[in-house]
Amino acid sequence: MLKIIPRFSIILIILLIFSAGAVFSQTKYDPSGLFPALPFMPPGNTYRTATGEPGPAYWQNKADYVIDVALDDKTNVITGTATITYTNNSPAALSVLWLQLEQNVFKKDSRGVQSKLFLYQNPGVVPADGGYQITGVKLSGSKAGDLKYHINDTRMQLQLAKPLLTGQSISFSISYQYNFPVNYKNADFLVNRTDILPTKNGNIYAVAQWYPRMCVLDDVEGWNTLPYLGNGEFYLEYGNYQVNITVPSACIVEASGDLLNPEEVLTPVALKRWQQAKQSDVPVQIRTAKEVTDASSRPARPTCTWKFRLDNARDFAWTASRAFVWEAQSFKLFDGKRVMGSSLYPVESEKQNSWKRSSEYIKFTLQYFSEKWFPYPYNKAVNVASNLDGMEYPGMVFCSAKDTGNMYWAVVNHELGHTWFPMVVGSNERKYAWMDEGFNLFMDNMATKDFNKGEFIGYAEIDSPLVSLFNERLLPIVSRPDVLPGNQVYPLQYQKVAYLLALLRNQILGPERFDTAFKKYIRDWAYKHPTPWDFFRSINNSAGEDLTWFWRSMFLENYCLDQEMAKVESSATTQPVITIANLEKAAMPLVVQITYTDGTTEQHNFPVEVWEYSSTYTFAGSKKSAVAKVVIDPANLYPDINKGNNTYLAK
Structure with missing residues (x-):
């Protein structure tokens, strides 16, 4: 259906485009790269289906x-x-x-x-x-x-x-x-x-x-x-x-x-x-x-x-x-x-x-x-x-x-x-060593927590600091093992993959959806030869989510996340208006905690889709009151490389 756009709406759209362009010029973030219209994976076929399963013509010697x-x-x-x-x-x-x-x-x-x-x-x-x-x-x-x-x-x-x-x-x-x-x-x-x-x-x-x-x-x-x-x-x-x-x-x-x-x-x-x-x-x-x-x-x-x-x-x-x-x-x-x-x-x-x-x-x-x-x-x-x-x-x-x-x-x-x-x-x-070592370490970390009431910390003994896993000098996870410098093998192929799967499980999909999808992937590809595309498709289709933004930024590329507290407008008689900016190339769901001057707090949880349109996101608090403090990701759930710009404190 053809829809006629009023003239004033066209002018408004033009102003918004130029406004958005001004924001983008100050950030590395490009929504179209993480949320494309065209699929970023090759199409499925009779050997390997688009749903991430072996196809009817799959063969193996x-x-x-x-x-x-x-x-x-x-x-x-x-x-x-x-x-x-x-x-x-x-x-x-x-x-x-x-x-x-x-x-x-x-x-x-x-x-x-x-x-x-x-x-x-x-x-x-x-x-x-x-x-x-x-x-x-x-x-x-x-x-x-x-x-x-x-x-x-x-x-x-x-x-x-x-x-x-x-x-x-x-x-x-x-x-x-x-x-x-x-x-x-x-x-x-x-x-x-x-x-x-x-x-x-x-x-x-x-x-x-x-x-x-x-x-x-x-x-x-x-x-x-x-x-x-x-x-x-x-x-x-x-x-x-x-x-x-x-x-x-x-x-x-x-x-x-x-x-x-x-x-x-x-x-x-x-x-x-x-x-x-x-x-x-x-x-x-x-x-x-x-x-x-x-x-x-x-x-x-x-x-x-x-x-x-x-x-x-x-x-x-x-x-x-x-x-x-x-x-x-x-x-x-x-x-x-x-x-x-x-x-x-x-x-x-x-x-x-x-x-x-x-x-x-x-x-x-x-x-x-x-x-x-x-x-x-x-x-x-x-x-x-x-x-x-x-x-x-x-x-x-x-x-x-x-x-x-x-x-x-x-x-x-x-x-x-x-x-x-x-x-x-x-x-x-x-x-693809990461499909072997990283998946295994993800499971190990869960087993370690449950063994003998947490007697051991497991491979956490040799883990690198989390922020180092998102250093811009690191190669992407999908890099061939023989290409990796020795000091990147464990952080990338093991620790980073295990961390990302835990993030996907615990924060993005939830344990029930993730575990169901992960078990199905294992069952479907038991004694067979999956590729990274098969894994990505399998989790996408089992969970019912398009996780292109996650696979591309975290696995195919070495993108970083930096969510910034860009602006807080607050008064004693109005709801606070808060603007968050996404400065780096990666995107993640957004969690913001507001503390009001009377000591009450509220937490807002937004899906990753808030970044589909722009590198900034603005929302209002639910209470008409001045704020004392606003914090992005107060529980440190996401891999933000710059925690220094995550907090607003009222003067």
Whole structure:
């Protein structure tokens, strides 16, 4: 319908435009950037819908692994054969396959070393040459034969003799070995996710990124073949694992999957305790500290082969050591499922404020997150004391053997929390670490407040001041992990994301709406590969809100918030008139508290939409009285970078 605008109205509109322009010239704020008419996200499609769910045509390839591996703990050499069955569910035929060879980052000429992203503290030291030695790549089955391959840094390309059609599978085996990386903690490398911890009773091996792994082929970027440089983590396909690990019989092994042959690798005494632990509600010592140096606590033969199975997982890790104290306990989740928590550590770590509480922390974390968000998917959870500060894998985590007190709680809770992100929700950590670390820390912070009546403060021990998270020199949250300076990794990818999700939950949407939306996102994308757009769409549609202003300013950009007390008009006989200015590029809901001269107070809560039109907002108090004080955001709920202009005091 065409509406005729009177002439005087046109004049008024022109005056308002010029008036608004004068305000904008004094502010960085542009409403049209945060409240656009056109969508800022790419349109949905049959693979990924506009409502943030996997579409009817969503597809995902599958990688199943059967791996036979051996560890020589005298030479620290791992030798293995990985048989991979790869299923092509994509709509296209594949003439090549891509795999990740992360151990190649330890080669002295790797991109990780040359880019210096992987270097620890001494760039003048030339690291020992490491990485994979591939001894054979063969096709399985009746048409067995060698497969042609090319290795470039941490990637391997397999050339197929004929295309792998949609719905078809191919099996091939890769034989390999590598020298276990030297303990670089005090030498060359900062980031090492496979490591050796020397203890007085033997080395503890944290064995991860230890086999050739399929790259992800998805509908967003095709083959995801970003090189492993050290900082960025992983993006992996789901599948089933059968893993056979041969080690000297003096070693105890634990791994991601279920142990299939306990009677073959445990002594009768240890086997009885292990079986007891699977049903015990209290911790059971499968091997005690006193038994660590007792040869009779292990079978009397040269080697043992430990057999494990894990289904519908994106990775597999394991540990081995002669030095392990081994404790286990089982417990029920909210749905009645019984899970076993398994803890392994050296005698040096057996302390009351440290690893002796491992079973307690495992039980609480799994029960809390399962009931709050999504059921724990595995039959056990393994916590291993290692030389790593903390690293997560399906059903298994490595935590520092030296941590005590609050940080020990924080690391165990955090690493086990990674079960939900990225083990269940399989986002691309290589590019979007914040969808892994930040989401997890958000959940951790809630769990920490509820654990043992707030016994610990968790990662708040190392948090940066809130105002520093909105420093204009910081990169946006969506920055690739390998691009971030070291001092921005934790503040951006962890702390800022956790803070923003808590802000969205507690102040913008409310706990009920947010929790419902967050749980739906987890359910929809469990064992799938969401992108940031999928997450944004999912929360928008579940909550029924267009949060473009929030995602753009806080995640895609590094915008700041500065709400200013611009003007207060007050008298004893009229309602006060208050004007607030938005000076920076970000917008947030507005909370203003008025204190009148008679001591009464009132609080006004305005939605973010008050900033859709202009960089200023004017409203009247409800009482005809002079004001003594007016404060923006009196409870400090929002990330205003300049609190100095938030208060008006009457003279």
